[in-house]
Amino acid sequence: MTHSLSELITSLAPDAIAVRHHLHAHPELSNEEEQTSKFVAERLTALGVDTLRTGVGGHGVVAEIRGNQIQTGQTLALRADMDALPIQELSSLPYCSTKPGVMHACGHDGHTATLLGTAAALTQLRGEFTGTVRLIFQPAEEGVQGATRMCLAGVMDGVDRVVALHGWPGLAIGKIGTKPGAMMASSDTFDLVIRGKGAHAAQPHNSVDPIVIAAHLVTALQTISSREVSPTEAVVVTIAQIHAGTAYNVIPTEAVLKGTVRCLTNELREQIPVRIEAIAKNLCAAFRADCELTYRWGTKPTVNDESVNALIEQIGQEALGEGSVLRLLAPSMGAEDFAAYLDYAPGCMFRLGVGEEVTNLHTPTYNFSDGAVSVGMEMFTRIALKTLTSERAA
Numbered sequence: 201m202t203h204s205l206s207e208l209i210t211s212l213a214p215d216a217i218a219v220r221h222h223l224h225a226h227p228e229l230s231n232e233e234e235q236t237s238k239f240v241a242e243r244l245t246a247l248g249v250d251t252l253r254t255g256v257g258g259h260g261v262v263a264e265i266r267g268n269q270i271q272t273g274q275t276l277a278l279r280a281d282m283d284a285l286p287i288q289e290l291s292s293l294p295y296c297s298t299k300p301g302v303m304h305a306c307g308h309d310g311h312t313a314t315l316l317g318t319a320a321a322l323t324q325l326r327g328e329f330t331g332t333v334r335l336i337f338q339p340a341e342e343g344v345q346g347a348t349r350m351c352l353a354g355v356m357d358g359v360d361r362v363v364a365l366h367g368w369p370g371l372a373i374g375k376i377g378t379k380p381g382a383m384m385a386s387s388d389t390f391d392l393v394i395r396g397k398g399a400h401a402a403q404p405h406n407s408v409d410p411i412v413i414a415a416h417l418v419t420a421l422q423t424i425s426s427r428e429v430s431p432t433e434a435v436v437v438t439i440a441q442i443h444a445g446t447a448y449n450v451i452p453t454e455a456v457l458k459g460t461v462r463c464l465t466n467e468l469r470e471q472i473p474v475r476i477e478a479i480a481k482n483l484c485a486a487f488r489a490d491c492e493l494t495y496r497w498g499t500k501p502t503v504n505d506e507s508v509n510a511l512i513e514q515i516g517q518e519a520l521g522e523g524s525v526l527r528l529l530a531p532s533m534g535a536e537d538f539a540a541y542l543d544y545a546p547g548c549m550f551r552l553g554v555g556e557e558v559t560n561l562h563t564p565t566y567n568f569s570d571g572a573v574s575v576g577m578e579m580f581t582r583i584a585l586k587t588l589t590s591e592r593a594a
C-alpha cells in the first residue's frame with residue numbers, strides 16, 4: 201500500500217499545485233476570505249465529502265470524510281488557514297497576486313491547497329481507515345482570532361487529535377521540523393498611556409514630562425525579562441511603538457507606548473501584565489504622572505502533545521526517509537493561533553520544508569514551493585491512515 205499511496209499522491213499533486221497557484225493569485229485578507237471560502241467549499245463538494253459546513257466562525261469551512269465504522273472510530277482534525285497579508289507582492293511569478301497590496305506571504309495558499317489535495321486522496325481511501333477525518337479551513341489566522349471562533353463554533357466537538365503544518369523557509373523540501381512540547385509562544389498586546397502635564401518646552405520645570413517618563417519606562421520594562429524571570433525561561437517584552445508630541449517647543453501631556461509580550465507557558469504569561477502594571481504605575485507615581493494599561497490577551501503558547509509529535513516523527517521517517525525529520529532545538533517566540541485547538545484535544549503542528557533558498561515568511565517575495573505540496577499531502581494522508589486504524593478504534 202505504501203507504494204500505491206505515493207503513486208496516488210503523485211497523481212493528485214498537479215491539481216493541488218494548480219489550486220495553490222489560483223489561491224496565490226487571488227489572496228484575501230483576514231476576515232475577508234469570501235471567495236477563497238467559496239472556492240474551497242466548491243472543491244470539497246466536487247470531491248464528494250460526507251459533510252460540509254460553510255460560514256463557520258466567519259468564512260471558515262469544515263468538511264468530513266468518513267471511513268469505516270464511524271460510530272466506533274475516532275476523529276482526527278486536520279487544519280489549514282486561508283488568509284493573506286497586507287503586503288504588496290514583489291515577484292514575477294505567472295500566478296503573482298492580482299490584488300494590489302495583498303499577498304499570500306505566509307504561505308496559507310500552500311496550506312489550503314495541501315489540505316484540499318489531502319481531501320482528494322482521503323476520499324479515495326475511505327476503505328483504508330476507521331473513523332472520521334475532519335478538515336478545518338480556518339479564516340483569520342494572522343489576526344489570531346480565527347481559531348478561537350472556529351472552536352466556539354464547535355469544530356473541535358468530538359475530535360480526538362488535531363494536526364496542522366506550516367511551510368517553513370530555510371528547511372529543504374522533503375524535510376519536516378518537529379518539536380515536542382512548547383513550539384511557538386503566546387502573543388498578547390498592550391497599550392500604556394502615560395498622563396503627565398504639558399508645558400512650554402523651554403519651561404520643563406512646569407511640566408510632568410511624559411516623554412522622559414516613557415524613556416524610563418521602556419528601560420524599566422526590560423527588567424521583567426532580565427531581572428524578574430529566570431534566565432532559563434523565555435519571555436519577550438517588546439515596546440514596538442512610542443507616540444508623543446506634536447511640536448519642537450511643546451512638552452505634551454501624554455505619551456503612549458504599545459508593545460507585545462511572548463511567553464512559552466501559561467503560568468508565566470499570566471504574571472507578565474501584573475508586573476507591567478506595577479512597574480508602570482509605580483514609576484509614573486515617582487515622576488508625579490498617572491498611567492493606564494490596556495492589556496489584550498491574544499493567543500496561548502502552542503504546546504505540542506508528545507505522543508502525537510512522536511507519531512508524526514515516525515511517519516516522517518517512514519515516508520520521507522532517514523534524516524528527513526529535524527527536531528527543533530528551541531521553540532520560536534512567534535505565535536500561531538493553532539494553540540486554540542489544543543485546548544480541546546491533544547495535537548501537534550509541524551514545520552514543512554519549502555526550501556533553503558526561499559525568502560522569509562511575511563516578506564514581499566515569499567512563495568510557498570510547489571514541491572512542498574505533495575510532501576504535505578503525503579504527511580497529512582499518512583497521519584490520517586495511521587491515526588485512524590481499527591486497533592485504536594477497538
Ligand SMILES: [Zn+2]
Nearest residue numbers: 306342561562
Ligand atoms: Zn503569518
Ligand SMILES: [Zn+2]
Nearest residue numbers: 306307308366
Ligand atoms: Zn502563517
